[in-house]
Amino acid sequence: MTKKRRYSPLVMLFEFGKLGKNSFFFVVFLYVIKADSTSLFITYGRIIFLLAVVLTVFSIIYQWFTHRYELDDKSFHLYKGLFNKSERIIPFSKIQNINRRAPLFHRIFNMTSIHFETGMIGDNAAVTFKVISQKEAERIETFLKSATKHNEVYPNDGFDVPPVEVGHHAPNRIIHFQSTRKDIFKASFTSLSFLILIPFIGSFYFKTNEIFDVRHTAEGLFERMISTWWAVAIIVIVLTIASVAFGIVKTFLKYGNYEISSDSDYIYISKGVIDETAFSISKERVQAIEIEQSLLKRWFGLAGVKLTSVGSLSSGEHKLEVNTLYPFLPVHKAYAMIADILPSYTITKEMTRLPKKVFWLRMLWPSWFWLIVTGFLLYFKPTILKLEQAWLILSVVLLFWILGVRWLDFFHTRYRMNKHFMQFMQFKKGVLKTSLFISKREKVIEVNVTRNLVQKRLGLASIRTINRGKPIRHAGVDDVPIEFANAFVKWYKDRENEVTVE
C-alpha cells in the first residue's frame, strides 16, 4: 500500500530529450538548410514548428503535474487530468508481463523504465513508468508479486512452447495428414494458381509486339506465325500446359510435403519442399475454429480449416494469430481431423436456418447502394455502346445482382447452439465463399444482442460473439428469432459453470 505519488520529475527531462530528438530534423531544415530563406512557406513552417514545440513542452509539464499513481494491495490506481479528471484501476491479476528496460539515458541517472503489460489493446494497454528509480521499480515489482503470490503472473505462463524440429518426429505424435500427389493436383486447380501466368502471357504478347513491331514489319516471322490458325492453336495449347504445370509446381512448392501432426497438447505443422518450415499451436489456446469453402472448393469437396489462437505469452510478446491448418482438405477429412486433433470441439452438421420471414425481409430491405447508383444513373443517363437505355439496364442488372447476393447469403446462413456435450456456438454464412465459425463458450469474451425497429416488430434479433484474436474476432448472425436470442443470452450467462478461476 502506498500513497498517491507523482512520477519521477526525470520523466519530464526524458520527454524533453525525446522532443529534442524528434524536432532535430525540423530545426536543421528550418534554421540551417533554409536559414536565408524568406519564402512564406518557411516562415509559416517556423511559426507552426515553434507553436508545436511550446505546446508539447507545456503538455509535458502539465502531464507531470496531473498524473499520479497509487498502489493498493490488489491494483494500480492511475490518476489523470485537472479539468477532465479520471481514475483508472488495473487489478494486478490482469498484468501478464513485466518488462524492464534501461537505455543509456536511464543508466546515466541510475534509473530504469518498467512496463506492466495487460491483455488490452491500444494506448492504455500497459501501466508504464517511463523513468523510475531502480529502487521504486524493484519495490513495485516485489509488491505486485507478493500481492499475487499464489497465482504467479510472471513470467511463467505455463505454456512453454516445445522446440519444433523439422524432419523427424517425437514418438508420441500422431500424424493426421500428409499431402499426397492427388491433394496437390486438386489444390492447384482450386487455388487457380495457374491463372497467375495469364497476365504474364498477356504482357509477354504485348512486349513481343513491341519488339517485333508487328505493325510495321508486316512480313515479320512472328506476324506470319500468329496469322495461321494452327500456330495459334499450338501456342494456346503450349501456354495452357505451361501454365497448368506452373500452377502445379507452385502449389507443390508451397503445399508439398505438408504434414499435420499432434500430441496431447500441441498441433504441429511442417511444410515446404525447398524451405521446410514448422510451427506449433497450443491446443489450449485455440480460441475459435473456422471452416472455409470457396465456390470452387465446394465443387471439389474441399475445405480450409483456420484456427484462431493466442500465442504463448512467455515469449514476452503478445502474439495472437490465425493459422491455417491446410487450405485444401477434403471436407470429411477436415471434420474428422478436427475431431481427432481437438477432441474438445465437436462440430454439429445439422444447423438451423433462418425463419422464412427473414427471406422476405432481406429481399425487400431497401438497398442504399442501389438507390444511390440508380439516382446517379438517372441523373446522368450515360450512353454506353450507343445504347440510350444503358442506365436502365445497368440499374436492373445491379438490382438482380444485389438480390442474388442476398438470396445466397440467406441460403447459406445457419446457426446452432450446442448445449449437450460441450458448449459451442456455430455460425455459418457467406455468399460465394462460405465460412463456418465455431467457438467454445468459455473462449467467448463478450456477447451482445441488438434489435432495430423492424426486428422488434418482426420478433427478430441480431446476435454477436466476440473472441480474442488479432484483430478481435466478431462473429454472429442477423435476424434470428427473438426466442433464440434470449436463449443465447441465457446460454452465455451460464458460462460460470465451466469457467474455473484461480
Add this chain to the structure above:
Amino acid sequence: MTSTLNAPQKRLAKEAIKVWLISDMIANLIGFLVLGILFYLDIRFSWKEWIRLLLIILTVFALIGGVWSLIHPFLSYKNWRYDADEQFLQLKLGAIKEMHQLVPMTKIQSVATEQGPLLRRYGLCSVSVETMGSSHTIPALPKRAAIELRNQIATYAKIKEVEQ
C-alpha cells in the same frame, strides 16, 4: 426483449439529460458558427456554385442533427440500463437500435471513472471499462454511485480465469 432473464435494471442519473442537452447545444453552436462563417466567406468571395450547394446540404443535415439532439437525450436516458454482479457487467441501451451487452467480469482489464467540467457541475461521473477487445462507458452516474460501481467492478474483475 430479454426482459424475463433478469435484464439490467439500474438507470443513469437523471441529470444526464441536462448534461447531454448542454453539450449538444455547445457542439451545435460551434457547428452553426462555423457554417455561418463559411456562408459569409462564400458570399464575400463568391466561391464556386457547388460549394454553396454543399454548404446548404450541410446546413440541412446540421438542422436535422440539431432537432435530433433535442430529442435524443430523453430517449437515451429512458432506454439506458446497466447492472453489475459478480459474473457480468450488463449494459442495455438504444431506442431505435436496442443493444444488450454482456461482459464477463473476469474479462475486464481496467475500470475508470472520468469527470469533465460539465459532469462535475452536476456532480456526475462516467464509468468506463476496458476488456481485451472492447471498451464500454456508462456515461453519467451520481459521483458516489460511480465510485462505488468502479470499486465493485475492480474487485470482481480481479478474479482471474485459469486460461484466458
